[in-house]
Amino acid sequence: MQALTNRGQEVSRKPMSFMERLYIPAILKGMAITFSHIFKKKPTIRYPEEKRPFSPVFRGLHVLNRDEEGRERCTACGLCAVACPAEAITMEAAERLPNEENLYREEKYAAKYEINMLRCIFCGLCEEACPKDAIYLSETFAPANYTRKGFIYGKEELLIPNPKTEPEAHAKAKGL
Amino acid sequence: MTLLAFDWALLIEKLVLIAVIVFGSLGIALYTTFAERKVAAVLQDRPGPNRAGPFGLFQPFADGLKLIMKEEIIPNTSNKVLFILGPGLAMTAALMTCAVIPWSSHVELFDRKIELQIADINIGILYVFGVVSMGVYGIMIGGWASNNKFSLMAALRGASQAISYELAMGLSLIAVLMLSGSLSLKSIVGEQMADGSLWNIAYQPLGFFIFFICALAECNRTPFDLPEAENELNFGYHQEYSSMKLGFYLFAEYVNMIMSSAVMACLYFGGYDIPFLDESTLAPNIAALLGVGALLTKIVIFIFIFMWIRWTIPRFRYDQLMNLGWKTMIPLALANMLITGAVILWKAGA
Amino acid sequence: MSITQIMFFFLSALAVFSAIMVLVSRNPVHSVLWLIAVFFAISGHYILLNAQFLAIVNLIVYAGAIMVLFLFVIMLMNLNKESEPNKHIWMKLAGAISGGCFLMVMVSLVRQAADFQGKEALVGTGDIGLIKNLGKALFSNYVVPFEISSVLFLSAMVGAVVIGKKE
Numbered sequence: 001m002q003a004l005t006n007r008g009q010e011v012s013r014k015p016m017s018f019m020e021r022l023y024i025p026a027i028l029k030g031m032a033i034t035f036s037h038i039f040k041k042k043p044t045i046r047y048p049e050e051k052r053p054f055s056p057v058f059r060g061l062h063v064l065n066r067d068e069e070g071r072e073r074c075t076a077c078g079l080c081a082v083a084c085p086a087e088a089i090t091m092e093a094a095e096r097l098p099n100e101e102n103l104y105r106e107e108k109y110a111a112k113y114e115i116n117m118l119r120c121i122f123c124g125l126c127e128e129a130c131p132k133d134a135i136y137l138s139e140t141f142a143p144a145n146y147t148r149k150g151f152i153y154g155k156e157e158l159l160i161p162n163p164k165t166e167p168e169a170h171a172k173a174k175g176l
Numbered sequence: 177m178t179l180l181a182f183d184w185a186l187l188i189e190k191l192v193l194i195a196v197i198v199f200g201s202l203g204i205a206l207y208t209t210f211a212e213r214k215v216a217a218v219l220q221d222r223p224g225p226n227r228a229g230p231f232g233l234f235q236p237f238a239d240g241l242k243l244i245m246k247e248e249i250i251p252n253t254s255n256k257v258l259f260i261l262g263p264g265l266a267m268t269a270a271l272m273t274c275a276v277i278p279w280s281s282h283v284e285l286f287d288r289k290i291e292l293q294i295a296d297i298n299i300g301i302l303y304v305f306g307v308v309s310m311g312v313y314g315i316m317i318g319g320w321a322s323n324n325k326f327s328l329m330a331a332l333r334g335a336s337q338a339i340s341y342e343l344a345m346g347l348s349l350i351a352v353l354m355l356s357g358s359l360s361l362k363s364i365v366g367e368q369m370a371d372g373s374l375w376n377i378a379y380q381p382l383g384f385f386i387f388f389i390c391a392l393a394e395c396n397r398t399p400f401d402l403p404e405a406e407n408e409l410n411f412g413y414h415q416e417y418s419s420m421k422l423g424f425y426l427f428a429e430y431v432n433m434i435m436s437s438a439v440m441a442c443l444y445f446g447g448y449d450i451p452f453l454d455e456s457t458l459a460p461n462i463a464a465l466l467g468v469g470a471l472l473t474k475i476v477i478f479i480f481i482f483m484w485i486r487w488t489i490p491r492f493r494y495d496q497l498m499n500l501g502w503k504t505m506i507p508l509a510l511a512n513m514l515i516t517g518a519v520i521l522w523k524a525g526a
Numbered sequence: 527m528s529i530t531q532i533m534f535f536f537l538s539a540l541a542v543f544s545a546i547m548v549l550v551s552r553n554p555v556h557s558v559l560w561l562i563a564v565f566f567a568i569s570g571h572y573i574l575l576n577a578q579f580l581a582i583v584n585l586i587v588y589a590g591a592i593m594v595l596f597l598f599v600i601m602l603m604n605l606n607k608e609s610e611p612n613k614h615i616w617m618k619l620a621g622a623i624s625g626g627c628f629l630m631v632m633v634s635l636v637r638q639a640a641d642f643q644g645k646e647a648l649v650g651t652g653d654i655g656l657i658k659n660l661g662k663a664l665f666s667n668y669v670v671p672f673e674i675s676s677v678l679f680l681s682a683m684v685g686a687v688v689i690g691k692k693e
Binding site for chain 2: 027030031033034035037038040041042043044046
Binding site: 255258297298299302303305306309310312313316317320328331332335336339342359 | 553555559562578579582583585586589590591594597598601602656657
């Protein structure tokens with residue numbers, strides 16, 4: 001058979017010499033290697049105190065966005081639910097009432113919007129499907145929970161804080 | 177009243193000594209578990225346990241608390257009495273060894289000369305052997321009483337390993353005993369401390385090497401940890417154990433490690449002897465304390481080497497283990513014994 | 527009563543009780559464990575006689591090695607209550623009578639032996655059980671039987687190796 005690269009090496013099958021069969025030199029060499037690791041720098045990131053920065057393309061927990069005036073952008077069109085390969089998104093639409101213009105941007109809005117984080121595969125297709133820029137994936141991940149129910153995130157978990165009424169929380173959620 | 181005519185102060189002295197030594201060794205064993213994790217971490221470029229207390233120093237207590245709080249499971253079909261007796265035996269056998277180890281010379285307190293050794297019996301090292309051979313029962317009874325065929329197999333494997341390496345250990349020991357002419361650990365140490373005499377390691381490097389390897393096997397340490405190979409053999413003989421009964425087995429291993437380190441230090445490294453220092457020039461109490469320090473330092477170094485080996489060498493296959501024990505260690509130990517005997521005779525004749 | 531006497535009676539009671547338990551236990555593993563208890567009690571007696579070497583060797587050889595091999599065999603055979611053969615009551619009676627006769631003969635022989643008469647056990651003072659004296663005795667007075675028995679052991683070992691080698 002022709003070799004694919006010229007880096008291949010013949011396996012040596014010659015019987016071991018007496019020194020090799022003693023194994024002691026090899027063991028001592030191994031122990032020297034492990035000992036030298038005592039003085040090596042430890043690459044551990046001590047998690048709660050230190051955090052590894054996420055890359056900008058990281059796909060984490062979903063956030064339902066608001067516009068500059070603090071109105072929800074989602075119109076419950078259902079494109080994200082259709083795009084979702086894991087069928088993690090469900091929603092219920094409702095019509096905006098006349099006195100709710102400051103809450104919702106369009107006439108139709110999502111009265112209920114749920115993402116099951118146990119089903120979600122964080123592929124980001126919902127983000128790409130959304131015509132209104134209403135959903136995007138943040139740089140955090142879903143924290144642990146005691147029950148399965150706790151992993152079904154509703155609007156109160158997903159919605160970004162209102163930039164008008166709570167600007168600090170909004171800025172924090174945006175990661176600024 | 178002959179019953180009361182007896183040195184009560186001696187009794188109290190010995191009881192205090194026993195309590196100090198037993199709880200001391202348990203405390204050291206507690207921190208040996210911590211050291212094991214730290215050493216493992218450091219050798220693998222990790223920080224190791226560092227959450228409980230400063231530098232993770234309370235980690236052993238957290239581990240112990242965890243083991244105690246765990247649910248106690250006794251399998252339905254197990255033999256209840258023996259199931260509980262197993263870990264108890266393992267622990268007792270491990271702790272009983274400390275009775276003959278000379279921790280230091282003597283201190284003078286309240287006008288009494290207190291030997292820092294629980295019992296200086298004239299067969300000291302054989303006593304250690306006897307107790308170690310009892311340790312096998314902890315493994316066998318535990319494995320059998322679990323009524324689980326895998327536990328039983330692992331127990332038999334562990335016991336045959338222990339018996340095989342005990343032989344080589346005893347044979348390598350005979351050479352030391354021929355040199356010192358005594359079985360008492362105290363006089364073996366005393367001989368090495370005497371002026372102009374070297375530690376036994378200088379005369380018995382091969383013997384020490386064999387003894388050390390057999391000690392690794394006796395304590396079920398890597399590369400001989402087949403009885404409890406946790407990842408591939410499912411924890412071996414203590415597979416069915418949970419909670420503090422499991423803790424006892426694990427803890428007994430660490431106590432065994434300390435005791436075998438102490439025995440090795442006494443036999444080959446001068447026990448509580450401090451190198452390049454004449455103890456007789458010091459006040460006896462200070463010399464005794466320094467001696468305890470020296471012995472503990474030697475023990476710590478040995479324990480570190482045990483751990484260092486654990487994180488370097490992979491486990492033996494079972495047939496390799498038996499081959500090494502019977503076909504390498506025992507002939508080597510016999511040869512060592514013969515050579516030592518010949519040299520002693522030649523020196524005596526010359 | 528001195529402490530030595532208390533210890534003697536305690537150890538004797540322990541030895542007899544454990545020996546009875548060896549016979550009475552239904553489970554062979556329990557029998558072996560009781561037998562180990564017997565060895566411990568006997569070793570205690572050796573220590574009372576100041577024969578420390580004999581005591582510890584008794585423990586190492588019998589309790590530590592031979593009994594472990596017994597346990598090996600019994601554990602691997604997986605004996606339990608069901609597999610125990612049901613012996614007839616007459617068989618048991620005959621066994622008890624013949625065993626009792628044997629015991630009587632042994633006791634009377636020991637009582638009549640001239641060597642034992644009018645002698646006391648050297649409790650805590652004798653020194654023949656110490657390793658030095660024992661070694662001297664074995665290698666001077668009893669050197670021929672000692673060497674013969676070691677040759678016997680050697681031949682047994684060679685035999686075991688030959689049996690163990692399957693070719």
